[in-house]
Amino acid sequence: MILNKLIGQEKIWERLVTAYENDHIAGAYLFHGPSGVGKEGTALRFSGLVNCKAEGSALCGECSSCAKFNTLQHPNLTLIVPLPKDRVINKKDPPAKALKDETITALAELIAAKAKDPYEKIRLPRSNTILINSVREVREKIYLKAMEPGRKMVVIFDADLLMTGDGSSANALLKILEEPPQETSFILTTDFPERLVETIGSRCQQVFFPPIQTETVAKHLQESLDKPTEEAKLIAHLAQGNTRMAKHLAKQDLEEVQNQLLSLVKWLTQPSEENWRSFTHHAASTYRTNPQELNFHFQLLSYWFRDAQLIQKMNGDAHIILEGMEKSLRNFVKSFPAGDFASIVKELETCSSSLSRNYSLNLVITNLLFDIQESLQGVAG
Ligand SMILES: [Zn+2]
Incomplete structure (x- = not known):
């Protein structure tokens, strides 16, 4: 049934x-x-x-x-x-x-x-x-x-x-x-x-309702979508107990998802008129056509900054979510030695929650872009 x-x-x-x-x-x-x-x-x-x-x-x-x-x-x-x-x-x-x-x-x-x-x-x-x-x-x-x-x-x-x-x-x-x-x-x-x-x-x-166990999600992806074991495990781990996100990721090419995430990070963290315009445009058009998709992108971005924070604090022994992107993450952390990544995670949360409450998208995104710039320079900056 x-x-x-x-x-x-x-x-x-x-x-x-x-x-x-x-x-x-x-x-x-x-x-x-x-x-x-x-x-x-x-x-x-x-x-x-x-x-x-x-x-x-x-x-x-x-x-x-x-x-x-x-x-x-x-x-x-x-x-x-x-x-x-x-x-x-x-x-x-x-x-x-x-x-x-x-x-x-x-x-x-x-x-x-x-x-x-x-x-x-x-x-x-x-x-x-x-x-x-x-x-x-x-x-x-x-x-x-x-x-x-x-x-x-x-x-x-x-x-x-x-x-x-x-x-x-x-x-x-x-x-x-x-x-x-x-x-x-x-x-x-x-x-x-x-x-x-x-x-x-x-x-x-x-x-x-608590998050679903990673093993349960992985097993479900294997059985219902015929995913090979290793890939199912990787996706379940990425989805962090969110079955909807796991199914969404399972339908996509993981490499494409990672490339998309790298573009989003670049647009957000390398301030130029072009990058900011790209981010705002991406957010606006995704929001219009598929608000759920924009949610996933914000989720992935918060993983990125959460992992960056872990690498910054723990250095060698960090249990990161985006395992496949560790090299890019480490390079990223090196370029922002004073970056306050924990604040960025919070800023992303505020942003996606404001969007779900119907605040003006342009205003919310502009605030996010400025806040992230500040946080990348660090607490003292
Ligand atoms: Zn019945």
């Missing part, structure tokens, strides 16, 4: 199954933890489980309910994701009215991809908020009698984006959580639980 393609997190799954067996399903859950560790997939799989018509507590994958969950099209499943606002809409309009036809098509394609691979991300370009209309629409639905037996499941991905703007989407959701509807559960997932208001967090049962 499609939703069985999740790896690791056995303890969490057992805990959820036990709650289901004992009829102790919470009215609201908050699944949090780093990206690519199966939070969204587990939310969908659990929604499938509590609606499965088979006897016992296994997810059969074959009943009429499971068949609908296999394509993520079940009347008891409401999936809420961040959406762009192509058009201005009224209070009572369904969220789809805010979308252009091509956005609706793109969304359907992303949902279909998610049904095939639970680590795929449903994230449309310019979608930096969960529209209040999405929350209102769910409110209309959940107090009505269910169309099918089972439990209504409302799954909200990237729930921190309920907080965008004046936080009205979060407030609307809070009102629902204060008067929990019958036979309904909410599952919120987020990489950034600290961004959600306390009042929502405290109404949810919190479940932390």
Whole structure:
């Protein structure tokens, strides 16, 4: 079954199954933890489980309910994701009215991809908020009698984006959580639980998803993508427990990925009008076409500077992430003897988190470029 393609997190799954067996399903859950560790997939799989018509507590994958969950099209499943606002809409309009036809098509394609691979991300370009209309629409639905037996499941991905703007989407959701509807559960997932208001967090049962073990990710790459053992190990190590990133890297030529990273480092650290323009242009165009890809690039850049810091501090005996790039890293460290690489790691984090919150890309990137220049000159510089 499609939703069985999740790896690791056995303890969490057992805990959820036990709650289901004992009829102790919470009215609201908050699944949090780093990206690519199966939070969204587990939310969908659990929604499938509590609606499965088979006897016992296994997810059969074959009943009429499971068949609908296999394509993520079940009347008891409401999936809420961040959406762009192509058009201005009224209070009572369904969220789809805010979308252009091509956005609706793109969304359907992303949902279909998610049904095939639970680590795929449903994230449309310019979608930096969960529209209040999405929350209102769910409110209309959940107090009505269910169309099918089972439990209504409302799954909200990237729930921190309920907080965008004046936080009205979060407030609307809070009102629902204060008067929990019958036979309904909410599952919120987020990489950034600290961004959600306390009042929502405290109404949810919190479940932390840790990074997946490197060996588990490597085994998965070998089995599902037919990667040779050594390459699978290398990619799993690079992905640092993030299965989504591992799968993304596995689809690419690793040498190309390394060359791309070297270009990004060059553009960032050798200030010239041309280099800075190249970096800004790359960031802007990647962000527009594939925000997830830009995330990976920032992740790789932070590995680079984290490794640079390790080499600078430990010299001979550093356990670096980018093992295959050690020579380039050592040369890089030599050219910036006073470089404060730890600060750069933080600056990159701030930058990618600002981008996920819809700050102006040009402004954020310009700040990053200046901050990095300062940090390369060192703390005293
Ligand atoms: Zn079933």
